[in-house]
Amino acid sequence: MTEMLSARALAADIRSGRLTPLDVAERCAAAIAAREAEVGAFAALDLDGLRREAAAPGLGQTALAGLPVGIKDVLDTVDFPTRRGSPIFADHRPASDATVVRMVRRAGGLVPGKTETTELAFLEPARTRNPRDLTHTPGGSSAGSAAAVAAGMLPLALGTQTGGSVIRPASFCGVAGFKPSFKLIPTTGIKAFSWSLDTIGLFAAGVEDLAFAMGAITGRDFALAEEPGTPRIAVVDTVEGASASDAAHAALAEAARALAAAGLPVAAFTLPEAVQAANAAHALVQDFEAFLALADEWDRHRDQLSDLLRHHLGGAAAITPERYDEARRTARRARHALADSFAGFDAILTFSAPGIAPEGLATTGLSSFNRMWTLLGSPCVNVPGLTGEKGLPIGVQIVGRFGRDRAALETARLLERALS
Amino acid sequence: MTEMLSARALAADIRSGRLTPLDVAERCAAAIAAREAEVGAFAALDLDGLRREAAAPGLGQTALAGLPVGIKDVLDTVDFPTRRGSPIFADHRPASDATVVRMVRRAGGLVPGKTETTELAFLEPARTRNPRDLTHTPGGSSAGSAAAVAAGMLPLALGTQTGGSVIRPASFCGVAGFKPSFKLIPTTGIKAFSWSLDTIGLFAAGVEDLAFAMGAITGRDFALAEEPGTPRIAVVDTVEGASASDAAHAALAEAARALAAAGLPVAAFTLPEAVQAANAAHALVQDFEAFLALADEWDRHRDQLSDLLRHHLGGAAAITPERYDEARRTARRARHALADSFAGFDAILTFSAPGIAPEGLATTGLSSFNRMWTLLGSPCVNVPGLTGEKGLPIGVQIVGRFGRDRAALETARLLERALS
Numbered sequence: 001m002t003e004m005l006s007a008r009a010l011a012a013d014i015r016s017g018r019l020t021p022l023d024v025a026e027r028c029a030a031a032i033a034a035r036e037a038e039v040g041a042f043a044a045l046d047l048d049g050l051r052r053e054a055a056a057p058g059l060g061q062t063a064l065a066g067l068p069v070g071i072k073d074v075l076d077t078v079d080f081p082t083r084r085g086s087p088i089f090a091d092h093r094p095a096s097d098a099t100v101v102r103m104v105r106r107a108g109g110l111v112p113g114k115t116e117t118t119e120l121a122f123l124e125p126a127r128t129r130n131p132r133d134l135t136h137t138p139g140g141s142s143a144g145s146a147a148a149v150a151a152g153m154l155p156l157a158l159g160t161q162t163g164g165s166v167i168r169p170a171s172f173c174g175v176a177g178f179k180p181s182f183k184l185i186p187t188t189g190i191k192a193f194s195w196s197l198d199t200i201g202l203f204a205a206g207v208e209d210l211a212f213a214m215g216a217i218t219g220r221d222f223a224l225a226e227e228p229g230t231p232r233i234a235v236v237d238t239v240e241g242a243s244a245s246d247a248a249h250a251a252l253a254e255a256a257r258a259l260a261a262a263g264l265p266v267a268a269f270t271l272p273e274a275v276q277a278a279n280a281a282h283a284l285v286q287d288f289e290a291f292l293a294l295a296d297e298w299d300r301h302r303d304q305l306s307d308l309l310r311h312h313l314g315g316a317a318a319i320t321p322e323r324y325d326e327a328r329r330t331a332r333r334a335r336h337a338l339a340d341s342f343a344g345f346d347a348i349l350t351f352s353a354p355g356i357a358p359e360g361l362a363t364t365g366l367s368s369f370n371r372m373w374t375l376l377g378s379p380c381v382n383v384p385g386l387t388g389e390k391g392l393p394i395g396v397q398i399v400g401r402f403g404r405d406r407a408a409l410e411t412a413r414l415l416e417r418a419l420s
Numbered sequence: 421m422t423e424m425l426s427a428r429a430l431a432a433d434i435r436s437g438r439l440t441p442l443d444v445a446e447r448c449a450a451a452i453a454a455r456e457a458e459v460g461a462f463a464a465l466d467l468d469g470l471r472r473e474a475a476a477p478g479l480g481q482t483a484l485a486g487l488p489v490g491i492k493d494v495l496d497t498v499d500f501p502t503r504r505g506s507p508i509f510a511d512h513r514p515a516s517d518a519t520v521v522r523m524v525r526r527a528g529g530l531v532p533g534k535t536e537t538t539e540l541a542f543l544e545p546a547r548t549r550n551p552r553d554l555t556h557t558p559g560g561s562s563a564g565s566a567a568a569v570a571a572g573m574l575p576l577a578l579g580t581q582t583g584g585s586v587i588r589p590a591s592f593c594g595v596a597g598f599k600p601s602f603k604l605i606p607t608t609g610i611k612a613f614s615w616s617l618d619t620i621g622l623f624a625a626g627v628e629d630l631a632f633a634m635g636a637i638t639g640r641d642f643a644l645a646e647e648p649g650t651p652r653i654a655v656v657d658t659v660e661g662a663s664a665s666d667a668a669h670a671a672l673a674e675a676a677r678a679l680a681a682a683g684l685p686v687a688a689f690t691l692p693e694a695v696q697a698a699n700a701a702h703a704l705v706q707d708f709e710a711f712l713a714l715a716d717e718w719d720r721h722r723d724q725l726s727d728l729l730r731h732h733l734g735g736a737a738a739i740t741p742e743r744y745d746e747a748r749r750t751a752r753r754a755r756h757a758l759a760d761s762f763a764g765f766d767a768i769l770t771f772s773a774p775g776i777a778p779e780g781l782a783t784t785g786l787s788s789f790n791r792m793w794t795l796l797g798s799p800c801v802n803v804p805g806l807t808g809e810k811g812l813p814i815g816v817q818i819v820g821r822f823g824r825d826r827a828a829l830e831t832a833r834l835l836e837r838a839l840s
Contacts, residue, residue, distance in 0.1 A: 078716070092515050102715030188615060188713045192608045220741050293608045295522035296498070321640050 002031045002152035004175065004205035008212040010155055011065040021066025021110070024155070025054040028068050028112065031152045038134055040127045041148040043073040044080040045113035053110045062108020063216035069104045070148045070157030073114040074121045074141075075200075076189040077101055084191045085117040085126055085141075088301045098189025100158060100200050100217070107216045115144030115157055118364060120294065121165060121193050124306035125361050132174055132392055136357040139169030140364030142203070146173040149203040156213050157203045161374055162193045162286060164353070164367025166201035167397055170382035172357035172365060174393030176416075178202045178210040179370075180405050182377030185218065194289040196328070197282075197374050207381065207413040214405070221406065228410035231346035233259050234269035236399075238350065239276050240368040245355030247388030254386060255349055255396040258418035269345065274337035275376075277330050282371040284327035287316035331375050335402070338376055342401045347411040352395035356388040369397065379405040381412035385419035422451045422572035424595065424625035428632040430575055431485035441486025441530070444575070445474040448488050448532065451573045458554055460547045461568040463493040464500040465533035473530045482528020483636035489524045490568045490577030493534040494541045494561075495620075496609040497521055504611045505537040505546055505561075508721045518609025520578060520620050520637070527636045535564030535577055538784060540714065541585060541613050544726035545781050552594055552812055556777040559589030560784030562623070566593040569623040576633050577623045581794055582613045582706060584773070584787025586621035587817055590802035592777035592785060594813030596836075598622045598630040599790075600825050602797030605638065614709040616748070617702075617794050627801065627833040634825070641826065648830035651766035653679050654689035656819075658770065659696050660788040665775030667808030674806060675769055675816040678838035689765065694757035695796075697750050702791040704747035707736035751795050755822070758796055762821045767831040772815035776808040789817065799825040801832035805839035
């Protein structure tokens with residue numbers, strides 16, 4: 001196992017002159033030489049280009065200090081093909097970079113290549129393997145981004161989450177993952193699956209690395225307070241809780257104990273029914289929109305869709321605007337009810353995934369503990385550090401109040417420290 | 421002046437067998453032959469393709485009955501170049517149709533071509549001239565769509581509005597225009613200018629034609645009630661009211677008199693300050709997002725931007741995330757305040773534009789009476805029928821309650837009838 005690369009530590013070393021952006025590029029290149037053949041995290045890669053860009057003068061003093069950032073292949077890039085995990089786009093080369101790709105570059109980040117995605121960010125697996133155990137899935141849809149960071153091939157990578165596509169692979173691969181509040185990072189230039197849900201997120205070695213990158217990319221204040229007070233933690237076992245493995249339950253309990261031992265008020269909390277209702281509403285919103293967002297692929301390239309996606313969209317075609325509207329109303333009520341619930345606590349601690357990464361590459365696992373939060377727009381952090389069967393990672397999830405992304409990361413860092 | 425084509429009447433004639441889709445295509449082709457050389461509404465056009473498609477069996481029984489629908493050139497089309505009014509995209513051919521283009525086709529609409537847009541849907545004028553008087557601007561940014569419908573070259577055309585890009589050109593060209601509630605029509609596949617504001621809308625000969633097309637394209641119930649009750653009308657003279665011409669004030673007064681004469685309760689209403697605040701917030705939201713949505717064009721093709729847009733984006737670069745967030749909070753408060761105000765009335769009657777279309781093609785006119793409603797997400801209808809100097813059209817605007825799009829169109833139809 002190659003060691004993971006801390007974006008924050010590398011940037012500090014670059015700024016202080018101990019390292020250059022080119023040194024970091026070479027470190028990534030070495031890890032890629034060691035692991036990429038077996039992991040398969042990249043859909044496109046240009047290490048010579050990375051080295052050339054890393055040599056640019058002044059790069060080390062930028063916000064991202066010339067660190068390489070992997071870009072999930074559903075995000076448009078001019079410099080790389082953008083295949084979106086689909087044969088329909090085998091030869092596709094966008095005319096413009098996605099906004100977030102430009103934000104990375106404006107912040108002084110480098111783009112070494114594109115990371116593998118499941119087909120159009122849905123469920124048909126990518127070729128990527130889990131760097132923690134190659135016989136297990138890395139999860140999806142942001143498979144390559146999670147795997148590249150876990151394997152120490154990159155310090156940072158962008159993913160997207162519509163159901164559970166950031167938090168789930170982060171949990172399976174044992175990396176820190178962040179799905180920000182809805183709309184915090186613009187989605188212009190994403191291949192849309194569901195415009196109400198598609199959210200751009202981030203993978204990194206640890207929580208501080210996520211905060212560092214969020215601050216650099218968005219230009220917002222993500223400096224984590226050294227003494228963030230004592231947030232009150234609600235331990236939430238959702239309606240899906242019964243589907244979590246014993247190991248997942250043990251991890252959640254251990255995380256709760258660690259937070260309590262660190263002096264934080266921790267208490268079990270049952271989400272109001274109005275919030276739980278968002279769980280079932282998610283599929284209606286997602287699928288109604290997917291049948292429209294992927295209208296061109298359905299209408300003109302149906303034979304090039306996987307059986308899985310074709311079957312799913314075929315079902316989605318039957319959702320009426322009335323049912324969609326009702327699901328959106330359910331979501332709005334759930335958002336208000338969750339905001340009310342937050343009067344009693346500051347952060348939620350819950351499962352990131354139902355267990356360790358499933359064996360084999362046939363599925364990418366379930367988004368049971370993610371999709372509700374995606375619909376609610378809440379900031380979610382996967383905190384790594386715990387393990388289950390075979391010593392494979394099981395993450396736990398901190399869910400924060402909508403729009404309070406820094407506070408969510410501060411609580412996640414408290415947990416990360418409590419677990420280490 | 422060629423007569424305008426009523427989409428609803430043509431579809432009825434096709435269904436009853438009095439006309440075929442090919443007859444309608446030929447009628448459009450004849451009007452295009454007569455007017456396009458002087459008007460310049462089309463960025464791309466394929467009349468032979470239109471004729472071929474119009475001959476498809478069964479087309480007449482679809483929701484749109486095979487009617488041709490013009491597509492503003494900021495919407496992606498596979499079958500036509502998508503130049504977005506910018507030399508940057510001179511050779512651009514998207515890989516997928518925009519969702520709304522697919523919705524039009526799924527409804528049995530035909531796409532004869534792309535309509536001219538101002539540069540990237542901002543203010544640098546298109547080459548299009550106003551069919552009512554070629555020495556005047558048709559307005560913008562949806563210049564070609566408004567002009568094509570006004571000149572009788574098409575029964576329907578799609579536009580987009582981020583500030584005043586549907587209602588203003590509809591007013592200047594004397595056609596019915598509709599900006600639906602935010603998100604009613606998905607924007608996947610639009611060239612984004614501001615993702616919080618970009619709204620897809622529609623041009624047609626009259627209000628019933630708008631409702632017919634909205635129902636066909638969205639699959640929602642837009643059948644206008646023959647007896648829609650007696651909506652209470654609030655006549656609103658916004659903070660910008662002083663900038664409206666005498667003719668615009670006269671048109672607004674005449675519309676109010678006509679509604680009152682038709683038996684509707686009509687009363688002046690002053691918008692609460694919390695709503696008026698949205699007027700100034702619009703520019704902050706739009707411009708902060710434009711600097712991100714057009715990041716690729718700014719970073720890599722700045723020399724191919726017009727002076728106007730380059731200067732504007734240069735100013736936008738200075739807007740901080742904090743000021744943007746504050747503007748969004750102002751917008752949210754304004755939406756709530758407007759919803760509260762609607763307790764006292766059912767629809768707002770206000771200016772569509774400051775006056776008749778300005779002379780010359782150097783500017784596309786002002787969005788003073790549109791941008792606030794775009795930020796508030798309200799459904800807006802331009803009702804034609806009145807005129808100002810030189811007999812040129814001045815529209816008036818019906819603004820409805822968010823999400824009550826059909827009701828807004830019902831009120832607009834009452835006004836249209838009262839004026840005729």
